[in-house]
Amino acid sequence: NAGVTQTPKFRILKIGQSMTLQCAQDMNHNYMYWYRQDPGMGLKLIYYSVGAGITDKGEVPNGYNVSRSTTEDFPLRLELAAPSQTSVYFCASSYSQTNEKLFFGSGTQLSVL
Amino acid sequence: AQSVTQLDSHVSVSEGTPVLLRCNYSSSYSPSLFWYVQHPNKGLQLLLKYTSAATLVKGINGFEAEFKKSETSFHLTKPSAHMSDAAEYFCVVSDGGSYIPTFGRGTSLIVHP
Numbered sequence: 001n002a003g004v005t006q007t008p009k010f011r012i013l014k015i016g017q018s019m020t021l022q023c024a025q026d027m028n029h030n031y032m033y034w035y036r037q038d039p040g041m042g043l044k045l046i047y048y049s050v051g052a053g054i055t056d057k058g059e060v061p062n063g064y065n066v067s068r069s070t071t072e073d074f075p076l077r078l079e080l081a082a083p084s085q086t087s088v089y090f091c092a093s094s095y096s097q098t099n100e101k102l103f104f105g106s107g108t109q110l111s112v113l
Numbered sequence: 114a115q116s117v118t119q120l121d122s123h124v125s126v127s128e129g130t131p132v133l134l135r136c137n138y139s140s141s142y143s144p145s146l147f148w149y150v151q152h153p154n155k156g157l158q159l160l161l162k163y164t165s166a167a168t169l170v171k172g173i174n175g176f177e178a179e180f181k182k183s184e185t186s187f188h189l190t191k192p193s194a195h196m197s198d199a200a201e202y203f204c205v206v207s208d209g210g211s212y213i214p215t216f217g218r219g220t221s222l223i224v225h226p
Binding site: 040043048090092102104106107 | 147156
């Protein structure tokens with residue numbers, strides 16, 4: 001019973017490099033989310049998806065891209081890493097919106113130097 | 114539009130004394146409200162949720178919260194703090210307008226022996 005799996009747990013990037021943060025869930029959830037967490041700022045929504053093939057921007061989408069080719073996977077792509085993207089990234093999923101709890105991955109700590 | 118305000122960035126209590134973490138929300142619809150807890154270097158875990166049933170909601174580890182529509186509040190309480198309660202707590206609102214969970218900035222609970 002894996003739940004939401006995020007990889008990698010830690011990563012250091014140089015400015016301008018690219019990478020993909022992986023997220024997979026095995027609960028057949030339709031809704032998936034990417035958040036970033038910065039100290040004292042709570043969690044800010046980057047992108048979300050309501051099902052395979054459907055994605056939409058959240059509050060802070062600039063510098064990121066996502067895709068949702070399957071129900072299980074929701075990768076987050078950083079194309080040209082910048083120091084402002086240094087953060088902890090959380091993937092989450094839920095069965096439905098509004099009144100269902102979110103299941104979170106364990107997070108990815110990313111530093112851009 | 115929905116929003117949530119956690120009124121204290123830090124709360125410090127002694128072990129065995131009551132805990133009060135304050136949360137006010139704004140919503141144009143009937144909201145669903147949640148409290149999540151994040152222990153150091155961990156993902157987020159649901160403590161409790163309110164979804165228009167009983168206004169007093171009981172959660173895990175002895176926490177509870179009361180939904181007060183007239184005050185637009187959803188404060189989290191616990192009668193007696195334990196050292197293991199030291200963590201970051203997030204209040205979250207989700208309503209029929211956006212269906213996207215919006216997080217507060219978090220309250221850090223410090224428990225002194």
